[in-house]
Amino acid sequence: MSRSMGLSPHDLFDVRSLLDDEERAIQDGVARFTDQRVLPLIGQAFDDARFPAELIPEIASLGLLGATLPVEHGGGGLGPVAYGLICQELERGDSGLRSFVSVQSSLCMYPIHAFGNDAQRQQWLPAMARGELIGCFGLTEAHGGSDPSSMRTRAVRDGSSWRLNGSKMWITNAPIADLAVVWAQTDEGVQGFVLEKGMPGFSVQDIHRKMSLRASQTGALFFDDVRVPDENRLPGVKGIKGPLSCLNQARYGISWGPIGAATACLQEALAHAGERILFGRPLAATQSAQIKLADMARRITTAQLLALQLGRLKQQGRLQPQQVSLAKWNNCRMAIDIARECRDLLGGAGITTEHVAIRHALNLESVITYEGTETVHQLVVGRELTGISAF
Numbered sequence: 001m002s003r004s005m006g007l008s009p010h011d012l013f014d015v016r017s018l019l020d021d022e023e024r025a026i027q028d029g030v031a032r033f034t035d036q037r038v039l040p041l042i043g044q045a046f047d048d049a050r051f052p053a054e055l056i057p058e059i060a061s062l063g064l065l066g067a068t069l070p071v072e073h074g075g076g077g078l079g080p081v082a083y084g085l086i087c088q089e090l091e092r093g094d095s096g097l098r099s100f101v102s103v104q105s106s107l108c109m110y111p112i113h114a115f116g117n118d119a120q121r122q123q124w125l126p127a128m129a130r131g132e133l134i135g136c137f138g139l140t141e142a143h144g145g146s147d148p149s150s151m152r153t154r155a156v157r158d159g160s161s162w163r164l165n166g167s168k169m170w171i172t173n174a175p176i177a178d179l180a181v182v183w184a185q186t187d188e189g190v191q192g193f194v195l196e197k198g199m200p201g202f203s204v205q206d207i208h209r210k211m212s213l214r215a216s217q218t219g220a221l222f223f224d225d226v227r228v229p230d231e232n233r234l235p236g237v238k239g240i241k242g243p244l245s246c247l248n249q250a251r252y253g254i255s256w257g258p259i260g261a262a263t264a265c266l267q268e269a270l271a272h273a274g275e276r277i278l279f280g281r282p283l284a285a286t287q288s289a290q291i292k293l294a295d296m297a298r299r300i301t302t303a304q305l306l307a308l309q310l311g312r313l314k315q316q317g318r319l320q321p322q323q324v325s326l327a328k329w330n331n332c333r334m335a336i337d338i339a340r341e342c343r344d345l346l347g348g349a350g351i352t353t354e355h356v357a358i359r360h361a362l363n364l365e366s367v368i369t370y371e372g373t374e375t376v377h378q379l380v381v382g383r384e385l386t387g388i389s390a391f
Contacts, residue, residue: 060131074129092260096216108135174219258335
Protein backbone atom coordinates (compact mmCIF):
# COMPACT_ATOMS: atom_id res chain seq x y z
CA MET A 1 0.00 0.00 0.00
CA SER A 2 1.23 3.52 -0.75
CA ARG A 3 0.45 6.61 1.29
CA SER A 4 0.88 9.63 -0.96
CA MET A 5 0.70 12.15 1.90
CA GLY A 6 3.26 10.38 4.06
CA LEU A 7 1.09 10.62 7.17
CA SER A 8 1.30 8.15 10.02
CA PRO A 9 -1.73 5.84 9.76
CA HIS A 10 -1.92 5.89 13.56
CA ASP A 11 -1.68 9.66 13.95
CA LEU A 12 -3.23 11.39 10.95
CA PHE A 13 -3.40 14.78 12.69
CA ASP A 14 0.19 14.65 13.96
CA VAL A 15 -0.98 14.89 17.56
CA ARG A 16 2.52 13.82 18.59
CA SER A 17 3.83 17.23 17.46
CA LEU A 18 1.73 18.80 20.24
CA LEU A 19 3.75 16.95 22.90
CA ASP A 20 6.85 18.39 24.51
CA ASP A 21 10.25 16.67 24.35
CA GLU A 22 9.88 14.97 27.73
CA GLU A 23 6.44 13.62 26.85
CA ARG A 24 7.68 12.21 23.54
CA ALA A 25 10.69 10.62 25.24
CA ILE A 26 8.47 8.97 27.85
CA GLN A 27 6.10 7.67 25.19
CA ASP A 28 9.00 6.27 23.18
CA GLY A 29 10.51 4.57 26.24
CA VAL A 30 7.26 2.87 27.25
CA ALA A 31 6.57 1.96 23.61
CA ARG A 32 9.94 0.16 23.44
CA PHE A 33 9.15 -1.69 26.67
CA THR A 34 5.77 -2.74 25.27
CA ASP A 35 7.27 -3.87 21.95
CA GLN A 36 10.26 -5.71 23.40
CA ARG A 37 8.98 -7.12 26.67
CA VAL A 38 5.17 -7.13 26.71
CA LEU A 39 4.08 -8.17 23.23
CA PRO A 40 6.25 -11.31 23.02
CA LEU A 41 4.58 -12.84 26.09
CA ILE A 42 1.21 -11.21 26.68
CA GLY A 43 -0.82 -13.38 24.28
CA GLN A 44 0.29 -16.55 26.06
CA ALA A 45 -0.26 -14.93 29.46
CA PHE A 46 -3.82 -14.08 28.40
CA ASP A 47 -4.38 -17.67 27.23
CA ASP A 48 -3.01 -19.01 30.51
CA ALA A 49 -4.97 -16.49 32.64
CA ARG A 50 -1.64 -15.41 34.18
CA PHE A 51 -0.51 -11.96 35.22
CA PRO A 52 3.12 -11.53 34.05
CA ALA A 53 4.48 -10.55 37.46
CA GLU A 54 8.03 -10.95 36.17
CA LEU A 55 7.57 -7.55 34.46
CA ILE A 56 6.94 -5.67 37.71
CA PRO A 57 10.63 -4.90 38.45
CA GLU A 58 11.09 -3.48 34.95
CA ILE A 59 7.88 -1.46 35.19
CA ALA A 60 9.12 -0.02 38.48
CA SER A 61 12.61 0.67 37.14
CA LEU A 62 11.06 2.69 34.29
CA GLY A 63 9.37 4.90 36.89
CA LEU A 64 5.84 3.92 35.86
CA LEU A 65 4.47 3.34 39.39
CA GLY A 66 3.25 6.56 40.96
CA ALA A 67 4.70 8.44 38.01
CA THR A 68 2.92 11.72 38.80
CA LEU A 69 3.62 11.75 42.54
CA PRO A 70 6.39 13.96 43.96
CA VAL A 71 9.92 12.58 43.75
CA GLU A 72 10.36 12.83 47.53
CA HIS A 73 7.55 10.31 47.96
CA GLY A 74 8.99 7.84 45.48
CA GLY A 75 7.15 9.17 42.45
CA GLY A 76 8.44 10.40 39.13
CA GLY A 77 7.15 13.97 39.29
CA LEU A 78 5.72 13.65 35.77
CA GLY A 79 2.88 15.68 34.32
CA PRO A 80 -0.59 14.31 33.52
CA VAL A 81 -0.02 14.06 29.75
CA ALA A 82 3.11 11.97 30.29
CA TYR A 83 1.12 9.68 32.57
CA GLY A 84 -1.64 9.41 29.97
CA LEU A 85 0.91 8.39 27.35
CA ILE A 86 2.24 5.73 29.73
CA CYS A 87 -1.28 4.32 30.01
CA GLN A 88 -1.75 4.47 26.24
CA GLU A 89 1.43 2.56 25.44
CA LEU A 90 0.89 -0.05 28.17
CA GLU A 91 -2.65 -0.72 26.98
CA ARG A 92 -1.36 -1.10 23.45
CA GLY A 93 0.20 -4.20 24.96
CA ASP A 94 -2.73 -5.27 27.13
CA SER A 95 -5.40 -3.68 29.29
CA GLY A 96 -4.40 -5.96 32.16
CA LEU A 97 -0.94 -4.43 32.36
CA ARG A 98 -2.30 -0.89 32.25
CA SER A 99 -4.84 -1.86 34.92
CA PHE A 100 -2.03 -3.04 37.19
CA VAL A 101 -0.22 0.29 36.85
CA SER A 102 -3.46 2.30 37.20
CA VAL A 103 -4.47 0.54 40.41
CA GLN A 104 -1.01 0.82 41.94
CA SER A 105 -0.60 4.47 40.96
CA SER A 106 -4.02 6.13 40.88
CA LEU A 107 -6.06 4.05 43.30
CA CYS A 108 -3.49 3.10 45.93
CA MET A 109 -0.49 5.42 45.90
CA TYR A 110 -2.60 8.50 45.15
CA PRO A 111 -4.89 8.27 48.23
CA ILE A 112 -1.96 7.50 50.53
CA HIS A 113 -0.24 10.59 49.16
CA ALA A 114 -3.34 12.81 49.09
CA PHE A 115 -5.06 11.70 52.31
CA GLY A 116 -2.30 10.09 54.36
CA ASN A 117 0.13 11.67 56.79
CA ASP A 118 3.89 11.94 56.40
CA ALA A 119 4.55 8.75 58.34
CA GLN A 120 2.18 6.78 56.10
CA ARG A 121 3.70 8.25 52.95
CA GLN A 122 7.20 7.30 54.04
CA GLN A 123 6.11 3.87 55.20
CA TRP A 124 4.42 2.75 51.99
CA LEU A 125 4.96 4.99 48.95
CA PRO A 126 8.70 4.48 48.20
CA ALA A 127 8.35 0.68 48.41
CA MET A 128 5.26 0.82 46.21
CA ALA A 129 7.12 2.93 43.63
CA ARG A 130 9.89 0.27 43.60
CA GLY A 131 7.31 -2.48 43.06
CA GLU A 132 8.24 -4.09 46.37
CA LEU A 133 4.76 -3.56 47.80
CA ILE A 134 1.72 -4.14 45.59
CA GLY A 135 -1.59 -2.50 46.41
CA CYS A 136 -5.26 -3.01 45.61
CA PHE A 137 -8.27 -0.72 46.01
CA GLY A 138 -11.27 -1.94 47.97
CA LEU A 139 -14.39 0.05 47.07
CA THR A 140 -16.73 -2.01 44.86
CA GLU A 141 -19.15 -4.36 46.61
CA ALA A 142 -21.13 -7.20 45.07
CA HIS A 143 -24.52 -5.57 45.61
CA GLY A 144 -23.47 -1.98 44.97
CA GLY A 145 -21.63 -1.84 41.66
CA SER A 146 -22.01 1.68 40.31
CA ASP A 147 -23.45 2.99 43.62
CA PRO A 148 -20.53 3.14 46.07
CA SER A 149 -22.54 5.26 48.52
CA SER A 150 -24.55 2.12 49.37
CA MET A 151 -21.50 0.27 50.73
CA ARG A 152 -22.11 -2.08 53.64
CA THR A 153 -18.53 -2.59 54.74
CA ARG A 154 -18.30 -0.92 58.12
CA ALA A 155 -15.55 0.12 60.53
CA VAL A 156 -16.28 0.73 64.22
CA ARG A 157 -13.90 2.42 66.66
CA ASP A 158 -12.52 0.13 69.33
CA GLY A 159 -10.09 1.99 71.54
CA SER A 160 -6.96 2.86 69.57
CA SER A 161 -8.02 0.69 66.61
CA TRP A 162 -10.98 -0.14 64.40
CA ARG A 163 -12.97 -3.32 63.83
CA LEU A 164 -13.71 -3.80 60.13
CA ASN A 165 -16.41 -6.10 58.71
CA GLY A 166 -17.69 -6.60 55.18
CA SER A 167 -16.44 -7.54 51.74
CA LYS A 168 -15.34 -6.09 48.40
CA MET A 169 -15.70 -7.58 44.93
CA TRP A 170 -13.94 -7.33 41.55
CA ILE A 171 -10.70 -6.03 43.05
CA THR A 172 -7.80 -5.82 40.58
CA ASN A 173 -4.43 -6.97 42.00
CA ALA A 174 -6.12 -8.46 45.10
CA PRO A 175 -4.50 -11.91 44.85
CA ILE A 176 -0.98 -10.43 44.62
CA ALA A 177 -1.45 -7.40 46.86
CA ASP A 178 0.58 -6.74 50.00
CA LEU A 179 -1.82 -4.04 51.12
CA ALA A 180 -5.34 -2.87 50.37
CA VAL A 181 -6.77 0.65 50.53
CA VAL A 182 -10.25 -0.17 51.82
CA TRP A 183 -13.16 2.25 52.11
CA ALA A 184 -15.74 1.66 54.83
CA GLN A 185 -18.70 3.34 56.45
CA THR A 186 -18.05 4.77 59.91
CA ASP A 187 -20.01 6.90 62.36
CA GLU A 188 -18.04 9.85 60.93
CA GLY A 189 -18.74 9.04 57.27
CA VAL A 190 -16.82 6.96 54.73
CA GLN A 191 -13.15 6.61 55.62
CA GLY A 192 -10.13 4.92 54.07
CA PHE A 193 -7.98 2.29 55.80
CA VAL A 194 -4.76 0.59 54.72
CA LEU A 195 -5.04 -3.12 55.45
CA GLU A 196 -1.91 -5.23 55.32
CA LYS A 197 -1.65 -8.80 54.15
CA GLY A 198 -1.77 -11.24 57.05
CA MET A 199 -3.98 -9.19 59.36
CA PRO A 200 -6.22 -11.68 61.25
CA GLY A 201 -9.67 -11.86 59.68
CA PHE A 202 -8.53 -10.37 56.36
CA SER A 203 -8.76 -12.88 53.49
CA VAL A 204 -8.64 -12.83 49.69
CA GLN A 205 -10.35 -15.12 47.22
CA ASP A 206 -9.31 -15.34 43.55
CA ILE A 207 -11.94 -14.83 40.86
CA HIS A 208 -11.56 -17.42 38.12
CA ARG A 209 -13.18 -18.23 34.76
CA LYS A 210 -12.86 -14.68 33.46
CA MET A 211 -13.10 -14.14 29.72
CA SER A 212 -11.79 -10.58 30.01
CA LEU A 213 -8.60 -9.17 31.58
CA ARG A 214 -7.25 -12.69 31.76
CA ALA A 215 -3.69 -11.36 32.08
CA SER A 216 -4.74 -9.50 35.23
CA GLN A 217 -5.45 -10.93 38.68
CA THR A 218 -8.82 -10.18 40.22
CA GLY A 219 -10.19 -11.15 43.60
CA ALA A 220 -12.65 -10.55 46.42
CA LEU A 221 -11.69 -9.15 49.82
CA PHE A 222 -13.33 -10.38 53.03
CA PHE A 223 -13.14 -8.70 56.43
CA ASP A 224 -14.20 -10.66 59.50
CA ASP A 225 -13.68 -8.47 62.56
CA VAL A 226 -10.33 -7.24 61.23
CA ARG A 227 -8.60 -5.09 63.84
CA VAL A 228 -6.98 -2.13 62.08
CA PRO A 229 -4.74 0.26 64.03
CA ASP A 230 -5.81 3.91 63.86
CA GLU A 231 -2.39 4.73 62.37
CA ASN A 232 -3.56 2.77 59.30
CA ARG A 233 -6.51 5.11 58.79
CA LEU A 234 -6.09 7.80 56.14
CA PRO A 235 -6.82 10.95 58.18
CA GLY A 236 -7.05 13.48 55.34
CA VAL A 237 -10.58 12.84 54.09
CA LYS A 238 -14.03 11.79 55.28
CA GLY A 239 -17.03 11.08 53.09
CA ILE A 240 -17.63 9.54 49.69
CA LYS A 241 -15.59 12.31 48.05
CA GLY A 242 -12.45 10.43 49.12
CA PRO A 243 -12.90 7.29 47.02
CA LEU A 244 -14.59 9.24 44.22
CA SER A 245 -11.53 11.46 43.86
CA CYS A 246 -9.42 8.31 43.48
CA LEU A 247 -11.78 7.04 40.79
CA ASN A 248 -11.43 10.33 38.98
CA GLN A 249 -7.64 9.85 38.88
CA ALA A 250 -8.05 6.32 37.53
CA ARG A 251 -10.68 7.36 34.97
CA TYR A 252 -8.27 9.95 33.65
CA GLY A 253 -5.72 7.23 32.83
CA ILE A 254 -8.43 5.01 31.39
CA SER A 255 -9.35 7.83 29.00
CA TRP A 256 -5.89 7.40 27.45
CA GLY A 257 -5.39 3.65 27.68
CA PRO A 258 -7.98 2.46 25.14
CA ILE A 259 -6.33 4.61 22.47
CA GLY A 260 -3.41 2.19 22.68
CA ALA A 261 -5.67 -0.85 22.36
CA ALA A 262 -7.45 0.67 19.36
CA THR A 263 -4.14 1.59 17.72
CA ALA A 264 -2.87 -1.99 18.11
CA CYS A 265 -6.03 -3.31 16.47
CA LEU A 266 -5.85 -0.84 13.59
CA GLN A 267 -2.18 -1.63 13.01
CA GLU A 268 -2.97 -5.34 12.78
CA ALA A 269 -6.01 -4.77 10.54
CA LEU A 270 -4.01 -2.58 8.13
CA ALA A 271 -1.31 -5.22 7.78
CA HIS A 272 -3.87 -7.98 7.27
CA ALA A 273 -5.87 -5.98 4.72
CA GLY A 274 -2.73 -5.34 2.66
CA GLU A 275 -1.73 -9.01 2.62
CA ARG A 276 -5.06 -10.82 2.41
CA ILE A 277 -5.99 -11.56 -1.23
CA LEU A 278 -9.68 -12.05 -1.92
CA PHE A 279 -11.20 -12.37 -5.38
CA GLY A 280 -7.87 -11.52 -6.95
CA ARG A 281 -7.04 -8.32 -5.07
CA PRO A 282 -5.99 -7.23 -1.59
CA LEU A 283 -8.72 -6.72 0.95
CA ALA A 284 -7.35 -3.18 1.33
CA ALA A 285 -8.34 -2.42 -2.26
CA THR A 286 -12.05 -2.82 -1.52
CA GLN A 287 -14.26 0.14 -0.72
CA SER A 288 -15.85 -1.56 2.28
CA ALA A 289 -12.47 -2.21 3.92
CA GLN A 290 -11.18 1.30 3.24
CA ILE A 291 -14.33 2.88 4.67
CA LYS A 292 -13.98 0.79 7.83
CA LEU A 293 -10.29 1.58 8.21
CA ALA A 294 -10.86 5.29 7.57
CA ASP A 295 -13.59 5.37 10.19
CA MET A 296 -11.24 3.77 12.70
CA ALA A 297 -8.62 6.44 11.99
CA ARG A 298 -11.25 9.14 12.45
CA ARG A 299 -12.29 7.77 15.82
CA ILE A 300 -8.72 7.30 17.06
CA THR A 301 -7.79 10.84 16.01
CA THR A 302 -10.79 12.27 17.84
CA ALA A 303 -9.90 10.27 20.95
CA GLN A 304 -6.26 11.42 20.82
CA LEU A 305 -7.24 15.08 20.68
CA LEU A 306 -9.83 14.63 23.42
CA ALA A 307 -7.32 12.92 25.72
CA LEU A 308 -4.63 15.50 25.06
CA GLN A 309 -6.95 18.41 25.88
CA LEU A 310 -8.08 16.54 28.99
CA GLY A 311 -4.44 16.25 30.03
CA ARG A 312 -3.75 19.93 29.42
CA LEU A 313 -6.79 20.88 31.51
CA LYS A 314 -5.52 18.65 34.32
CA GLN A 315 -2.08 20.20 33.99
CA GLN A 316 -3.63 23.66 34.42
CA GLY A 317 -5.70 22.59 37.43
CA ARG A 318 -8.96 23.14 35.53
CA LEU A 319 -10.08 19.54 35.07
CA GLN A 320 -13.70 18.77 35.98
CA PRO A 321 -15.07 15.26 36.70
CA GLN A 322 -17.69 15.69 33.96
CA GLN A 323 -14.91 16.14 31.40
CA VAL A 324 -13.27 12.93 32.57
CA SER A 325 -16.62 11.14 32.21
CA LEU A 326 -17.03 12.39 28.65
CA ALA A 327 -13.53 11.27 27.70
CA LYS A 328 -13.79 7.86 29.37
CA TRP A 329 -17.17 7.25 27.71
CA ASN A 330 -16.02 8.37 24.25
CA ASN A 331 -12.64 6.66 24.22
CA CYS A 332 -13.75 3.33 25.66
CA ARG A 333 -16.65 3.17 23.20
CA MET A 334 -14.28 4.10 20.38
CA ALA A 335 -11.83 1.35 21.27
CA ILE A 336 -14.30 -1.48 21.81
CA ASP A 337 -16.06 -0.71 18.52
CA ILE A 338 -12.73 -0.65 16.66
CA ALA A 339 -11.57 -3.90 18.26
CA ARG A 340 -14.77 -5.64 17.20
CA GLU A 341 -14.56 -4.19 13.66
CA CYS A 342 -10.94 -5.32 13.33
CA ARG A 343 -11.89 -8.78 14.54
CA ASP A 344 -14.44 -8.88 11.72
CA LEU A 345 -11.91 -7.72 9.11
CA LEU A 346 -9.60 -10.56 10.13
CA GLY A 347 -12.31 -13.08 9.31
CA GLY A 348 -12.11 -16.48 10.97
CA ALA A 349 -8.54 -15.84 12.09
CA GLY A 350 -9.81 -12.97 14.19
CA ILE A 351 -11.32 -15.23 16.83
CA THR A 352 -7.93 -16.63 17.86
CA THR A 353 -5.47 -15.01 20.24
CA GLU A 354 -2.81 -15.43 17.57
CA HIS A 355 -4.12 -11.97 16.69
CA VAL A 356 -4.61 -9.05 19.07
CA ALA A 357 -8.12 -7.92 18.12
CA ILE A 358 -10.14 -10.52 20.04
CA ARG A 359 -7.94 -10.12 23.14
CA HIS A 360 -8.39 -6.35 23.13
CA ALA A 361 -12.11 -6.67 22.40
CA LEU A 362 -12.57 -8.99 25.37
CA ASN A 363 -10.44 -6.82 27.66
CA LEU A 364 -12.35 -3.70 26.69
CA GLU A 365 -15.57 -5.29 27.90
CA SER A 366 -14.10 -4.76 31.38
CA VAL A 367 -12.53 -1.38 30.67
CA ILE A 368 -15.83 0.07 29.45
CA THR A 369 -17.46 -1.24 32.66
CA TYR A 370 -15.07 -0.55 35.52
CA GLU A 371 -14.47 2.86 37.12
CA GLY A 372 -18.03 3.75 36.11
CA THR A 373 -20.03 2.03 33.39
CA GLU A 374 -20.71 3.75 30.09
CA THR A 375 -24.26 4.51 31.27
CA VAL A 376 -23.00 6.15 34.46
CA HIS A 377 -20.73 8.47 32.49
CA GLN A 378 -23.51 9.29 30.03
CA LEU A 379 -25.71 10.29 32.95
CA VAL A 380 -22.94 12.39 34.49
CA VAL A 381 -22.72 14.35 31.24
CA GLY A 382 -26.51 14.48 30.98
CA ARG A 383 -26.77 15.90 34.49
CA GLU A 384 -24.21 18.58 33.60
CA LEU A 385 -26.18 19.54 30.49
CA THR A 386 -29.62 19.64 32.09
CA GLY A 387 -28.94 20.35 35.75
CA ILE A 388 -31.17 17.36 36.62
CA SER A 389 -29.88 14.11 38.15
CA ALA A 390 -31.34 10.98 36.55
CA PHE A 391 -29.50 8.57 38.85
